[in-house]
Amino acid sequence: MEISKREEEYLEAMYLLYKKKGVIRVKDIAKKLRVRPPSVVDALKKLSEKGLVEYEKYDRILLTEKGREIAEKTYSKHLLLTEFFINILGIPPEIAEEDACQFEHYVHEITAERIREFAKYIQEQCPYVIKQFIKEHIEKEEKSKDTSKIEEVKDKHTS
Amino acid sequence: MEISKREEEYLEAMYLLYKKKGVIRVKDIAKKLRVRPPSVVDALKKLSEKGLVEYEKYDRILLTEKGREIAEKTYSKHLLLTEFFINILGIPPEIAEEDACQFEHYVHEITAERIREFAKYIQEQCPYVIKQFIKEHIEKEEKSKDTSKIEEVKDKHTS
DNA sequence: TAAATTCTTTAGGTAAATCTAATTTAGGTG
């Protein structure tokens, strides 16, 4: 059974809502995925037919065992990638988050696992090198933040 | 003007065909992207309207300056990611290729650039650590290759 | 150069994912 990228995103959103709030509501899924409620209902029907979601209209919404497994796998890739981007590459969190949000749906198991191992290995073998790399780039970002603030002020003055 | 992931893939395919063969043919684009020729024609019309492709039916197909720029940017991300996966993480080339093929369409400029810098930095600062990491994992792959060959043989015997 | 083959294109249709507008249901409140 094929599961699309978008369906994976629905499952992940539901998984996170359940973890955070204990209930999964159409409205909240819609908000998280930036779509309108009817789109969510459509998706729920399909996912329910695929046996990934327990759904009957107006009733409580739950992931099935299978749905939860997929969501967990996806979300663990999300965390792994985000951490790698932030802690090893020194990417700003919002950007790291966005990159992870996409790649998590495509990255092969072996690549994900290798990234995990690499991060561990490199932090054990040469922690200082990583630290230095991060440090250099975070300084760069600070500078460009200052610049963009100045730009903002300029914008306000000219508009 | 919005350009979709799929459109980017068309541009990249055309760019590579042009580089390799000097001409871009519907049939070859179709083959590369695993679609049928009519789908390619549809795409060409849209890309032409967006000013990314020079296309008139039955005439030669070319990327415009703008189209070529996008394709080059995408392809350079492709190369960068593939190299990172292979040379730093030690991922098998076919898998590295597939992962890169997806992520190249989503990765932020800053992340791509940072990966490039990281690869350079780490290879300069601790080349031996990288070498060792790769070595350990390539050994693992060799073993699993052997295993899968044995599995294949078993399959033949039982089928 | 005419015929055969291959390539490209059009026509018409499908599936996934979205939307708006209108309707139905559920839950909270006077």
Added chain:
DNA sequence: CACCTAAATTAGATTTACCTAAAGAATTTA
């Protein structure tokens, strides 16, 4: 407990990206 509001659902339409079958153009070859 009836009403009101907020949430969920249905109906119907749109867009993107694909497909098959059939037709038309270009190229190769006998």
